[in-house]
Amino acid sequence: MPDPYWPKKNDYPLSRLNEGGIRLVRVTCRYCKRSHNYRPDDLIQIFGDMDTDDLARRMKCEQGHTGLMSxxxxxxxxxxxxxxxxxxxxAIKIQRIPIWRED
Ligand SMILES: [Zn+2]
Known part of the structure; x- marks a missing residue:
């Protein structure tokens, strides 16, 4: 159910979703129709307090579909x-990736 007062781009950082009651963020893959509900504060920990619309480009479907998230x-x-x-x-797992150089 889309929010009828969904604001224009860049008007709504994730942190504003918690103003005036609990709001959740539903991310749906348009390809496989899987959808998950997230709390804005969890998303902020990963992506920072970004614009809610921009999340669509940052989130990835677990099946590997990209650019299809709603x-x-x-x-x-x-x-x-x-x-x-x-x-x-x-948890946020930080991967350690070795980078080598020949001396
Ligand atoms: Zn998908």
Whole structure:
């Protein structure tokens, strides 16, 4: 369900979604239709306080589809809130990648 007051680009950093009640971010892959719900504060930890629209370009489908993500914010209410699964951030794993040089 798209937000009818979805603001124009660059008007809405993720941090503003928590103003005035709980909002979640639903990210759906347009190709395989998988969708996950995230809390804005979890997304901020990964991507920084970026514009909500720009997330569509940063998020990646776990099936490897890129550039096909649709992002919308919503407030779960009543029926929708029951049994709603929210994907929470457990940890951010930092990969150590060795870079070599011949001397
Ligand atoms: Zn996909």
């Amino acid at each position: 992002v919308e914010s919503f407030s779960p209410t009543g029926k929708e809130a029951v049994g709603l699964r929210i994907r929470r951030l457990v």
